[in-house]
Amino acid sequence: MFKKDEEPKDFETIIGPAIKIEGDFNGKGNILVQGVINGSISTDNSIKVDNGAKINANLLADSAIIAGEINGNVTTKNKLDILSTCKITGDIESKIVYMEAGAIFNGKCAMQQEDKKKEETPTIKK
Secondary structure, eight states, rough: OOGGSSSSSSOOOETTTOEEEEOEEEEEOOOOEESEEEEOOSSSSSSEEEETTTEEEEEEEEEEOSEEEEEOOEEEEEEEEEEEEEESSSOOESEEEETTTTTTTEOOOOEEEOOOOOOOOOOOOO
């Protein structure tokens, strides 16, 4: 189960359950989604999509915790937590993916690798 101390503690933006956004939503801080978004959503930090929230859009974040429904692609730079109440229809891409039993995921999953330093090719001296 997801530990409370791993969740983003301070949300800069809260999209409440009575809110519906039509269009693109861009932020830099942590975002909590409890309502509906039709368009893209992105942030430089974390996104949490609560159970009951619905996103019909692509999602881009540093990390994400998904408990609601997403119809679109989900891309995180670091970690993606897919909780048991989650339903994703779209592709996901992340370095780390955690999926609880009961979650529904229909799409492709791509795991990003850590950036590896280029190994220099040894030169042969004559």
